[in-house]
Amino acid sequence: MLSATVEPRIQVTLTSRTQGIVADIEIGESIEPQQPLFTLANMNELVIRPGVSERDIRHLEVGMTVPVRLDSMPDKEIEGTIRRIFPAADQSSRLLRIEVLLPEQSFEQGVRPGFLARLPLIVDPRPDALAVPAAAVGESGDQRYI
Numbered sequence: 001m002l003s004a005t006v007e008p009r010i011q012v013t014l015t016s017r018t019q020g021i022v023a024d025i026e027i028g029e030s031i032e033p034q035q036p037l038f039t040l041a042n043m044n045e046l047v048i049r050p051g052v053s054e055r056d057i058r059h060l061e062v063g064m065t066v067p068v069r070l071d072s073m074p075d076k077e078i079e080g081t082i083r084r085i086f087p088a089a090d091q092s093s094r095l096l097r098i099e100v101l102l103p104e105q106s107f108e109q110g111v112r113p114g115f116l117a118r119l120p121l122i123v124d125p126r127p128d129a130l131a132v133p134a135a136a137v138g139e140s141g142d143q144r145y146i
Contacts, residue, residue, distance in 0.1 A: 016040060018040065018042070022038045023038060045104075046111055047100060048100050048117045048119075054089060054095075057096045062082055065079050065081050065082075066119055070116065072116075073110065073111075078102055078106060082100055083099045
């Protein structure tokens, strides 16, 4: 035999002065006392916050445009704008966060919160240099070879 407590069900209608999409709750879902009802997400301001190495952060600045690739849209590259560079590194990863604002129409083009984004940044271009893994470089006396 199963037992359960009878609880009242309340239906509430809320209105907002700002436009957005209700996130974090589904129709019919219950909540606990003192728990936020939902998050109102502004889909016109989608941002990503990747971590950047301390060696590379000096090549970036607020207002700079950067390429963004989403795993869900592998054939499309979006141009984002660096909106903020956080002042301190994360203590565990030692990376500095930047905030990249995606174009306003990104949600209409299929971008969704939680998608995996990658920034293929070239932060220190050296067009006349050959880049190889350090393990591929050998030494013999004062000579280096690949």
